[in-house]
Amino acid sequence: MSATSPKQILVLEFLQESNTFNPIPDGLENFKAVRYAQGQEFYDQCRKIPCAPHGIFDAIEDAGNLVIPTISLRASSGGRVEESVFRLLCDQIAQYAKMSGGFDAICASLHGATCTTERDDACGDLLEFLRTLAGDRPISASCDLHANVTEKMLKNADIICGYQTYPHTDFYETGYRAASLCMKLLAGEPMHMAATTLPMMVPPAGYTSLEGAFKEVIDTGNNLIQNKTLLDYTTFQVQPWLDIPTIGSTVIAIASDPKTAADCADLLAAELFRRRDSYWPDLMSIDEAIDLAQDPSCPKPVLLIDAADSANGGAVGDSLVVAKRLLERNSPIRAGMYAKDPEAVKQAFRVGVGNRAEFEVGAKFTPNLPGSIKAIGQVRSLHDGHFFNEGPAGKGAHYYVGPAAVISFGNIDIMVCDAPKSTGDPQLLRHFGIEPTLYDLIVVKANTSFRASYGKFAGRICFADTPGAGASNLKSFRWKNLPAGFYPYDLPEDYQPSPAKIKGRCE
Template structure:
């Protein structure tokens, strides 16, 4: 048997000014793509383990993953998808590790168009897809996959398990033991990302219902939260069921039932941000007498949702409110890094920091903030993730500087980076737990590591950020209306 196994991941924030060229994906090809995923916690790694366990021949045309950012450049999309499509003929099974919310300059339905082309290139060959929980599912995606399974955790810690699930079902099809069909119930509902956590609330209840259905014998049930910061026709929630082909009604009934419950609880998927000043005042009160730090999450500039990672709004407001002893990181400003590296460790200097990437889609441009301080450390910004997300992955933030302003210790990097590990601080010698506040540009990925080490968590939404929870900031033009909560549906 010959298995086509590939990975192509991108969550597209169409309002993000961060470009997405081919280099953003750091793609690997052929044997390099195979080696890159072996032993990792990706869905592609699970596909590889399953295929190798069968003694199958593996075709791995590409492994490519980019942090969320603006629309994928047309040349990048064409090159990466071409390699997958051209590898499909002659294969007996196709397993794809995709995201589900990719928008390219030349394709508003990145995964749907890819799957349609793969199906045409290899007619009759079973196709299995593993997707992120935040996938924006489309008719083309549903029509051109035989098996579709998405993550059941956010923060995402079940990437490998999702791949194993999808691969196991596809193998049953390949061996003639089962025939599956994908069923779908889309909802006219743009949920907020902060309400898609599977740790609590309505999303946890929906995912529990999906797990219960699987325990009752349904092959696969996924609640997709969608990614609403994409100005496409339907950046919405949906329920997808991979069911037995001989009983399509039963599978559709499961999707409809879970979707109806989600709709009844739709208000629970809306996140209302409190004013930033109020959030910071609450943080100050929580820190009184605390032995561990209070986490401040700047979720309006989260690079894993397309943020620039250089907004100074929350840090400025925190300093204005009198907060001190703040560990901040990472803040992306390659220009400032160059200046501070040139100054050297121990140098006292003034630097204009952050706010250098204009938010063109929101018609917002801000001035960098002049700060005085001391260069405390310089490093290569590399560390290894200890888990539980991307365990074992080697991360590189580019040259990294620790800048001490007195009130704040700021980790300044050359590259945008999600703080999913203590390594973002330890690479410059900082123990974040030794400080009163820890300010992270993150929504969710930081939580498995940082929350257990903290006294409390305060979510901070700035008035201007491309990953803000305030939908009023975003000029949606392509979304099909009416849709909740933009409209009273």
Template sequence: MGRRRILAGGIAQESHSFNPVPTGRERFNIQSGAAAIAGARGSNSLLGGILDAAAEADVEVIVPTLFRAQSGGPVEDAVFAEMRDILCDAARRGDFDAIVLPLHGGMLTPTLHDPEGALMTALRAITGPDLPMTAAFDLHAHVTPEILDTCDLLAGYLTNPHGDQGATGRRATRAALDILSGRLRPVLSAVHVPMLTLGNDRTDEEPLQGLQARARAAVESGAAYDVSIFNAQQFLDVPGLGQWVLAYGNGRDAAPDALALDLAQSLWDQRRALIGTYPSLDSCLDRAEQGTPRPLILGDQGDRVAGGGPGDSTHVLRALLARPKLPPSVVPLTDPEAVRACHAAGQGARVTLTVGGRHSTVAPPLEVTGEVLGLGTEAHITYDGPADAGYKARLGAYALLGLGNVQVLLTDQPYSYLDPDYFRAMGVDPARMGVVVTRSGYHFTLNFAATGECITVDTPGMTSYRVQELPFTVARPFFPLDEMDFAPALHAHRSRAG
């Protein structure tokens, strides 16, 4: 028998139904073949974990293509179709033994509310029902019946903020190899819970910490082969929005039904406790004015690119400029027009610009006058980690605008700034700032912990946890927008164990 081979690849992006800016091809880092493998090897990423597990088993990995983008508006249909066709063409060649898909799970296109399910269905139509196919998803994925019916095992992150991307890729790969060898006949117990977690949903804090501990104990004791608790992306107006508990057993008589039902009931019982609160922006800036021993790293949760926002809200910038006694501060802002104007003026020029507020309507565009401190047509970053440690990405054009003690990092594309290297790559050392603003709610806290004190602040915008302000229609009913009677019930699905 020759060396076994795994087909891996796909598309990873988290979409926001109410962000009007489509995510086009230019927003994606696209790699394939040896370049994709070299870029991911040794990194704490889903593909990095797939490669690690495959290497341990002496299995080759084939990567026809991997599209990866920051969160944002729905992905253009043509981008999804390009990726799907490349993977399906590779699947038709049939020179592999299993499929492992490193995806996000929370993506939309204008015509598809479940692109990942559509991809799996297309692949399954080519491979037939017997070839092992597993997937690794973000904890904030939108799980659907179509995904569960076509995928033999779906592994989700177990941490939020996410630090186990590599481990999740390894879990999905080991499951595929166990199915291939006959060691695993997965049988799924799945429960959907029609609710959202809103702000108090870190897995290193209660109540999710306790639920994840119970799930982990079940796996460690052998009561389940794998367990994932999915806390769906909160800004998807799609059918069936909500939480999913997936508990996999091994063999026909090993369905962990009681475990899945119990975890789902616990989620529902603690639904009100999963709605969090944050300190005000003013209270954090008061502290910064008084002086803090370490930089304050603030997460602008109202305009989180990490949550699908446009990244052009001027709400925090206005607050910074209103306080001349603040220490040196930096705030990122998406504004292609302002970037072009700075490039036209040149480094060292003094310019007057109207910035931000094109898509984030909570604060209007702002006229500012300052000095162009830095320019670039592109930048390259490597994540410090621990989240996605070693992941490499290319950024587009940027300009650094000085407004006294406030520096505005203008970019032609929205970025989440989950890692300090975003700032360093564009000429700002976050460790030397008094206030650093990220376009993230809490994912930034892992990678910025060594840089400063990380605080998520209560700011308005389309990624604020004030979901009652968003025009949900398709996804309803769900808690907390709707009060309802709910009792956990098992989802019927295809099972390899029969």
């Protein structure tokens, strides 16, 4: 990149999507179950999979600079993160910064919608802390498409890039984009980041970058990149299960001059906002989905999408409302699903494979959830809980759900575990002996991530109106902290997006 000596770049990861309606906080053990690594271990682990840190490493090294891997704390989506985890993160980053003997920039891999038990804007607070370490040195952040990009994040980061695909398949590419721009900024190239935030949230189950209204917005952004008008853009669709006052959907555009950046951010924000009524899923009742699965003429398997209990969206994952309804109807169809229930797992291990017992399964964590079943079940299999993603998203990534068991209740097979992970990937069932293509009905607890893999063989996809912390029916929640004048609630009919402003150090 230059004839001078290589620059030293601190790299870190803090990735957890918080759902404030999930009452169970995530502690350090939740991060250890996915990734808690430091230094060379962080570097080596991420080199094996197409994740954002891998892309960051490559961009830094492609620019002729040196990676200083610090700490990776990555957990599955869940409730608020325990404050002690955040403090541990900051302490260890500070130690690595001191040990580096001097660094030239910081590249962070974040989710962007993380809350702790004491703070609503953990990513903004983290970037603010990084700014105290970096001074006027560049800071970049790669984020999830569903990040809640706040004013504090925009003030303290020079570059923010987010996923441009949903289902997410561009983890590596997003990390590379953010770090590559950071390296160019470090080399003195002109760069300006403009942003505007919309008072808007929509359910993730209602849109995709593969087709429809949101794809049209993405296509507009991609055209601006292809014709070299922009260096980068992201149309963040904030995940909606954050009952906090700083929530919003932010559009970012990055260009070599400030006017182009601001004009393009305004254009993309207008395109995103005017399609707001098109981002909602058509929901059907559980009974309607079961009726389809029972119809011999309907292609199988029928996927019943229980997005409300999606662990990917931060819900607990303990609902069995569909199994409960199947048993109430005495339905003859063969159904497969999964649920969080450590107590049932322990009982299954005591009962043993092939033996029968009365089990009470489901709805033990989410308040007021009706989806529990009590019936005689047979233990089909027992497992250690380790599996690898099928992909394409995160192909080969390792997940651990804790000890697991498959219990059969007649024609219903339920994989119970400590904590469902990667809930849109078929291996969460396949690895444990529930082959989706052999069932009439499969319950998938995801919003859109499932489409990348399940979409290849699904006979019919049904988004169900189910209860839970990740419900698509956003008006079913009791909001306490949502700001006034917010879509889809009380936004004035004549609202127009605010003009984009230049952020970061160029503000």
